[in-house]
Amino acid sequence: MLALYWLLLHFEWFFYRFMQVFFLTTDNAEGDFKRLSLLMESDQDQLNINDQLRVITIGFKYRKKPQWVIDEIIELKAINPHLSIRKLMELFNRLHTEKNQMTVGRTFVGKILQRHQYEIEVLRKKIKNRRPAKVKRNLCWGVDLTYVTTESKEQLPIIGMIDYGSRKNVCLNYIKSKHSIVLIGELLNAIIKFGKPKSIKTDNEAVFTSMVFTSFLFLFGIKHQKSDVAAPWQNGRIERFFGTFKEKARQIVIANSDDLTQKLVEFSYWYNSIRSHSYLDGKTPDEVWNNVDVFRQGYKRAIWYEKWDGLLTGYYLKT
Numbered sequence: 001m002l003a004l005y006w007l008l009l010h011f012e013w014f015f016y017r018f019m020q021v022f023f024l025t026t027d028n029a030e031g032d033f034k035r036l037s038l039l040m041e042s043d044q045d046q047l048n049i050n051d052q053l054r055v056i057t058i059g060f061k062y063r064k065k066p067q068w069v070i071d072e073i074i075e076l077k078a079i080n081p082h083l084s085i086r087k088l089m090e091l092f093n094r095l096h097t098e099k100n101q102m103t104v105g106r107t108f109v110g111k112i113l114q115r116h117q118y119e120i121e122v123l124r125k126k127i128k129n130r131r132p133a134k135v136k137r138n139l140c141w142g143v144d145l146t147y148v149t150t151e152s153k154e155q156l157p158i159i160g161m162i163d164y165g166s167r168k169n170v171c172l173n174y175i176k177s178k179h180s181i182v183l184i185g186e187l188l189n190a191i192i193k194f195g196k197p198k199s200i201k202t203d204n205e206a207v208f209t210s211m212v213f214t215s216f217l218f219l220f221g222i223k224h225q226k227s228d229v230a231a232p233w234q235n236g237r238i239e240r241f242f243g244t245f246k247e248k249a250r251q252i253v254i255a256n257s258d259d260l261t262q263k264l265v266e267f268s269y270w271y272n273s274i275r276s277h278s279y280l281d282g283k284t285p286d287e288v289w290n291n292v293d294v295f296r297q298g299y300k301r302a303i304w305y306e307k308w309d310g311l312l313t314g315y316y317l318k319t
Contacts, residue, residue, distance in 0.1 A: 140165075
């Protein structure tokens with residue numbers, strides 16, 4: 001009984017020591033560590049309740065983060081170089097608060113970025129030069145929505161679809177609304193023209209996660225892959241396609257929806273049949289889709305193509 005009474009009496013002291021040894025890092029809390037050490041060296045019986053709470057608070061505040069947290073912050077910064085420290089902190093917490101029960105603060109993120117600048121630059125270059133694995137056509141389509149601003153400042157929604165294997169743009173259309181039925185109609189038209197993909201990849205926008213849209217995919221036997229929240233790079237092919245489109249579209253004037261519809265047709269043709277891709281070894285998406293190799297088979301005639309006041313130019317090689 002005396003031994004049990006002694007352990008209970010000194011439980012707080014052992015708990016404080018445990019917090020100091022296993023949860024504190026001098027890198028993140030040098031001042032608090034010194035303050036805690038002074039408290040620990042004092043007579044525990046003379047510590048008031050505020051000092052005791054301060055010891056516990058300091059210990060939990062500066063728990064050492066596991067290595068995967070540092071690696072994740074480095075990778076997120078390499079993928080999103082434009083994000084500020086605060087936005088990077090918010091992105092990490094959105095991804096891992098519920099999933100991994102882990103959060104980070106702005107000071108911690110700032111110090112990680114400061115200490116690992118070289119690693120971030122190396123990883124950025126590696127990601128930029130990374131060559132995605134080649135896949136068969138109609139294995140997966142990337143699907144997404146974007147907007148175009150007209151001359152009258154009206155926002156017009158656009159749906160786009162990209163075949164992962166060939167990079168062929170199988171759909172690029174103006175839509176009057178973002179209703180699930182409208183998107184299903186566009187997807188059906190693309191399937192009729194180019195065949196059914198085994199899967200499609202979208203973000204977590206409400207229209208893509210609605211019961212109507214997901215039920216359609218289930219009935220047609222199409223697997224639905226969804227990128228993580230706040231992770232657009234996971235559907236990078238359609239994001240890159242929209243990036244190319246917007247780069248050109250910002251330089252022209254779009255009068256209305258009819259004008260936009262015509263321009264979308266012109267851009268899709270240029271992207272599929274004129275513009276070569278380094279990922280496709282210098283071929284166009286149509287050449288890969290139709291299994292044509294102009295480097296070996298040659299071509300019959302080169303036809304000049306020019307649209308959008310000279311922004312879309314190149315030669316169509318007729319085989």
